[in-house]
Amino acid sequence: xxxxxxxxxxxxxxxxxxxxxxxxxxxxxxxxxxxxxxxxxxxxxxxxxxxxxxxxxxxxxxxxxxxxxxxxxxxxxxxxxxxxxxxxxxxxxxxxxxxxxxxxxxxxxxxxxxxxxxxxxxxxxxxxxxxxxxxxxxxxxxxxxxxxxxxxxxxxxxxxxxxxxxxxxxxxxxxxxxxxxxxxxxxxxxxxxxxxxxxxxxxxxxxxxxxxxxxxxxxxxxxxxxxxxxxxxxxxxxxxxxxxxxxxxxxxxxxxxxxxxxxxxxxxxxxxxxxxxxxxxxxxxxxxxxxxxxxxxxxxxxxxxxxxxxxxxxxxxxxxxxxxxxxxxxxxxxxxxxxxxxxxxxxxxxxxxxxxxxxxxxxxxxxxxxxxxxxxxxxxxxxxxxxxxxxxxxxxxxxxxxxxxxxxxxxxxxxxxxxxxxxxxx
Amino acid sequence: xxxxxxxxxxxxxxxxxxxxxxxxxxxxxxxxxxxxxxxxxxxxxxxxxxxxxxxxxxxxxxxxxxxxxxxxxxxxxxxxxxxxxxxxxxxxxxxxxxxxxxxxxxxxxxxxxxxxxxxxxxxxxxxxxxxxxxxxxxxxxxxxxxxxxxxxxxxxxxxxxxxxxxxxxxxxxxxxxxxxxxxxxxxxxxxxxxxxxxxxxxxxxxxxxxxxxxxxxxxxxx
Numbered sequence: 001x002x003x004x005x006x007x008x009x010x011x012x013x014x015x016x017x018x019x020x021x022x023x024x025x026x027x028x029x030x031x032x033x034x035x036x037x038x039x040x041x042x043x044x045x046x047x048x049x050x051x052x053x054x055x056x057x058x059x060x061x062x063x064x065x066x067x068x069x070x071x072x073x074x075x076x077x078x079x080x081x082x083x084x085x086x087x088x089x090x091x092x093x094x095x096x097x098x099x100x101x102x103x104x105x106x107x108x109x110x111x112x113x114x115x116x117x118x119x120x121x122x123x124x125x126x127x128x129x130x131x132x133x134x135x136x137x138x139x140x141x142x143x144x145x146x147x148x149x150x151x152x153x154x155x156x157x158x159x160x161x162x163x164x165x166x167x168x169x170x171x172x173x174x175x176x177x178x179x180x181x182x183x184x185x186x187x188x189x190x191x192x193x194x195x196x197x198x199x200x201x202x203x204x205x206x207x208x209x210x211x212x213x214x215x216x217x218x219x220x221x222x223x224x225x226x227x228x229x230x231x232x233x234x235x236x237x238x239x240x241x242x243x244x245x246x247x248x249x250x251x252x253x254x255x256x257x258x259x260x261x262x263x264x265x266x267x268x269x270x271x272x273x274x275x276x277x278x279x280x281x282x283x284x285x286x287x288x289x290x291x292x293x294x295x296x297x298x299x300x301x302x303x304x305x306x307x308x309x310x311x312x313x314x315x316x317x318x319x320x321x322x323x324x325x326x327x328x329x330x331x332x333x334x335x336x337x338x339x340x341x342x343x344x345x346x347x348x349x350x351x352x353x354x355x356x357x358x359x360x361x362x363x364x365x366x367x368x369x370x371x372x373x374x375x376x377x378x379x380x381x382x383x384x385x386x387x388x389x390x391x392x393x394x395x396x397x398x399x400x401x402x403x404x405x406x407x408x409x410x411x412x413x414x415x416x417x418x419x420x421x422x423x424x425x426x
Numbered sequence: 427x428x429x430x431x432x433x434x435x436x437x438x439x440x441x442x443x444x445x446x447x448x449x450x451x452x453x454x455x456x457x458x459x460x461x462x463x464x465x466x467x468x469x470x471x472x473x474x475x476x477x478x479x480x481x482x483x484x485x486x487x488x489x490x491x492x493x494x495x496x497x498x499x500x501x502x503x504x505x506x507x508x509x510x511x512x513x514x515x516x517x518x519x520x521x522x523x524x525x526x527x528x529x530x531x532x533x534x535x536x537x538x539x540x541x542x543x544x545x546x547x548x549x550x551x552x553x554x555x556x557x558x559x560x561x562x563x564x565x566x567x568x569x570x571x572x573x574x575x576x577x578x579x580x581x582x583x584x585x586x587x588x589x590x591x592x593x594x595x596x597x598x599x600x601x602x603x604x605x606x607x608x609x610x611x612x613x614x615x616x617x618x619x620x621x622x623x624x625x626x627x628x629x630x631x632x633x634x635x636x637x638x639x640x641x642x643x644x645x646x647x648x
Contacts, residue, residue: 054604079607080615088608095598095605098553104529111618112610120620142556160610285567304570313571319594320561320568323586352593370573 002071003164003195004028004051004086009065011043011050016061020046024065026214030163030193033186035206037199038216039385044199045091045356047216048168051197052088053079069164084113087160089167091356091383092317093153102144103128103137105152109160127159130185132178146316146379147173147271154182158189165189166197171205172382175270175411179205201385202412237261239297240310240373240405246281246291253291254278255424259374264396264406264419269426275409276316278426279376282407283313296373312372316379318359321366322351330362331369340395341365342388356383364392374405381412393418431473431525435629436534439526442636443518449643450514456503458646459510465639466517474524488513528552530621537623542613550602561594562587 009024021043028034038044049055056063057078067074069085090096099105106124115123128134131151136144144152150173157165165186171179179202187209190196200206207213241259251274259265267275280286282293284300284307293300301307315321324330328347331337338344341361346354351362360383367375375396381389396406396419408415416423431439446462453459470476488509495505528549535545569576569586576586 052604052608058600058604079604080610080612083608083610090605090608092601095601096609098549098606098609098611099529100527101529104527107620108529108611109609111620112612112615114616114618117618117620117622120618156609283571285570303575305573305575308571308573315564315568315571317564320564320590321571323569323572323590366572 002027003030003069004197005066005068005071006051007066007068009047009050009063009067011046011055011063012061013046014060014062020061021050021216024216028164028195028197028212030195031190032211033190033196033198033206033209034212034214035198035200035203035210036214036216037201037203037385039387042216042385044216045168048088048166048199051082051086051166053077053082083162085162085164087157087162087165089154089157089165089170091168091172093150096153096156097141097149100140100142102133102139102141102152105141106156106159109156113160123159127155130158131155132181145272146276147175147178150174151178151182151271158185161194163193164195164197166199168199169201169383170198171200171202171411173271173379173411176413178271179411183209201381201383201389203386204414237263237403240295241282241407242294243282244292246278246288246293248274248277248281248286248289251277254281254426257424259405259407261373261403261405262400264400264408264421266416266419266421266423267407267409267426268411268423273426275426276378279313279378279407279409282374283307283311283376285313308370308372310373311376312367312370312374313376314360314363314367314378314380316382318356318363321363322359324351324366327351327354327362330366334365334369337365337369337395340398341391357385357388360384361388361392364395368395368399372404374407375399377406377408380408380410380415429473430628430632431469431521432527433626433628434525434632435623435625436522436526436530437538437623438629438632439522440534442632443522445636445640446518447515449640450511453511453514453643453647455647456507456510458643459507459514461639461646462514462643463510463517466514466521470517470521473521533619533621534623536617536619546611546613550606553602554598557598558591558595561598562591565590565594 004027006024006026009021010019011021012019024047026034036044036047046055049059050063051067055061074082097105099108103124106127107120110120110123128137131154133148133152133155136148141149150170154170170182174182183205186196198206198210237260239258240261241257243254243257245256246254254274257265267278269275277286281288284304295307295310322330326347327338327343327349330351335344335347338347341364343358343362343365346358351359354362364377380392384392400406406419408419408421415421446466450459450462453462492502492505492509495508496502499505531552532545532549535548565587566576574582574586576582
């Protein structure tokens, strides 16, 4: 039976001449796992917004076509009515967290379903157990890492057991073990009759389980030839960064790092093992409890502003890092940089008007435009499709060839090969 | 950290806080208000982790307040009395706020059968404050990462801090509404209270101790 049917769906944002989505047809039956792919800006999020009812209720625009759930049109339903039947995982999970304690958060969704008070503790415990969050049961939300939060919200959504699940990049912040685990869980859920729609860039992970793949086409898609040449660096290159005996907060002592010019380092480890913390220590945002950091052969300066002359940091969320009035200004009018990032068409636009993936590229450009010696990148692949990721990796490679050093964190195994990175396990 | 206050019924805490404020406003003797402030300070310091730096700043501010009062009123006792009364009025709020989780508060308000829009707006405000603080922190950090130390360059506050913050707040309002609805929250639909508010032993203890303290304060006052 067709649980969800999309017929001839089109959506045009207010004030835009071109529709963001055009003539989408898709039918999902129970037990299906549908994978939706497409380049950044091809309308994946728009599709999810149409399904959830966010567009046109919150994002102005015109929608045409039909979306029906069990042969009943849902276009007139608001988000909360749809949420009773369709479970949504949004891209930014922070906005789906409302309580301050892990166990309360799972109970929150169940309370909204008006389940009986006796059922809720059992369901909560089961969900915590299923997602390996039993230890974190009484933690506050603030204590969780990005990956753990992602896991928590997925647990919250799955606990509500709607017949259809729609997830926007559920694997984004998950380490390999958690990702494999979630994949297994989704497979089980689909055999139990849940229909699952996934928007995901990490095709290597999901393609094997998908029963259907739906590709959204971008109007102005570009293909870049990626060349795989090994950046030449030798033992004699100057040492740019040296960390010894570093520790912070409750984390175990971090492994010692030595980074030479032209080198690329990939930090790997499970969710919550301190990858972001280590980057923050190097950039000076956190002060180490013990240990020393040497930059360019000298001790790390005390003031962050001085550290940033040699260290650039691309944060997980690009929204905090864009300040200028136009895309061009962000990269200090470096038009070549924009071309390399395929943002030349947006040069005069306001940075806030870009899509999430474009913003991410722009923050990298903005950081590299300041010519740091080391570039730190947190979760390089999040929100990036293959094309966009290639552009970023190319730019980074050029940066290392010209004597820069790079430290990235990522859960995506392909980054290792493509950047020819040395892997450090935390 | 002293966990007792965390488990006390939020409605009881609200009631006692209001009582403390009322009593503090009607007190006239230094002894009575001192006892009240000492009790509140004990509660405050045992249930909230406060940084030494902040504590010193607050202590200095209060001393300045008393000194200024002594100078204008020409009576140090009266000045100290006003300072203590101010503390007695201000302290219940943070003690209540830091020892009550938003979920417990929502449950309490639901149990009182308050209109759902009030419960909802309170819940969102509660969640909003730490988010604003966190967002500002991240924006400040991002500025520092770009080599701009905002604390030393106030002329950049507008473009560096306020503009991105306003952008974040406006989009946050929408995002949170959407997030809330996708979690199935409907202000008009019936909702389970999974941990119903019941009167527990610690509530009785808290009430008795409060009444005792009020008794002592009243005795000193009369």
